[in-house]
Amino acid sequence: MSNKPIFVATHPRAVSTAFERVFMTRRDILTCVHEPFGDAFYFGPERLSPRYENDEKAREESGFADCTYQSIFDRIEREGKEGKRLFIKDITHYLCPPEKGSASIAPSLGGQSIKKGVGTEGHTNGTTNGKVNGHNGSKKAPYPYDTAPEPGNPTVVPAEILRQFHFTFLIRHPRHSIPSYWRCTIPPLDKVTGFYNFMPAEAGYDELRRVFDFLRKDKHVGPVLAGKGVCEKNDVSITVIDADDLLDNPEGIISAYCKEVGIDYSPKMLIWDTEEDHQRARDAFEKWRGFHDDAINSTSLKPRSAAHKKKNKSIEDEDAEWKQKYGEDGAKVIRETVDANIEDYEYLKTFAIKV
Secondary structure, X not given: OXXXXXXXXXXXXXXXXXXXHHHHOXXXXXXXXXXXXXXXXXXXXXXXXXXXXXXXXXXXXXXXXXXXXXXXHHHHHHHHHHOOEEEEEEEHHHHOOOOOOOXXXXXXXXXXXXXXXXXXXXXXXXXXXXXXXXXXXXXXXXXXXXXXXXOOXXXXXXXXXXXXXXXXXXXXXXXXXXXXXHHOOXXXXXXXXXXXXXXXXXXXXXXXXXXXXXXXXXXXXOOOEOOOOOOOOOOOOEOEEEHHHHHHOHHHHHHHHHHHHOOOOOHHHHEOOOHHHHHHHXXXXXXXXXXXXXXXXXOEOOOOOHHHOOOOOOHHHHHHHXXXXXXXXXXXXXXXXXXXXXXXXXXXXXXXXXO
């Protein structure tokens, strides 16, 4: 059984922060690190996202304008020095160029400059284009980097670094996640989140699938499916959680997940109702305001009642509901984004834990 740091790879609005709160109760054995890579993806000198590309003020005010992918891994390493096992939850597309862009290794992580020649003394120290990736005076967007890719690797992180983590995966049907994400990008929530427009490229399913397939092919995970066999020493099972399964049967899913990652399950993990619990959550989730209010205000993870279970609606009913809530144009974009991501979701769903 692997004892590597656990990395829960997911997409936006997958009930992942509620899932994380379960493991935040295990302060005796775990140190939780909440969504660190968004700092580099959105704001730093190696940023991949165009969301704040033309808003230098927002990048500076975020406090992460100097954050590189290396500095995030440095932080993760520092967190691990407490001696507890790390539990990291993050959005997979924070590691990948948007819009299926061709990935090359982040300069701060040792990406070799194509200009200097791969195989020569071409390692960079975080500088490209003569500047630190668009920071400190350069107006050019930092991506694409002028570094070489790793064959088959869809991320900007070297495979040797990815191999250091015990990857697991959390998914949710896009008919639930996409409308939820849309709501975070329109009034009144947009003023809280700072996300003032919906970007279909941030749905995250494509990146999650490609990273999942790469990790399987490169034998970072698998070949054993969760619950279907015993892994060899230091191997990692293919462990995928579906959010609807989690919400319907939290005890069954969490206990099965714990078995796969080598944690002793306790029913106490499903309850967090002390002031210390709530303050810890507020502190951890502060930087992504507006996205985690439900998780912050929660006190436990209980099975959904029959009345609250997500019943599959017809496409017509879904469209009508979205049109009523978000208008005709909003409903159209939501439908297009949902439909574009169903295939990737259904593919990943075939690997989901069954209890």
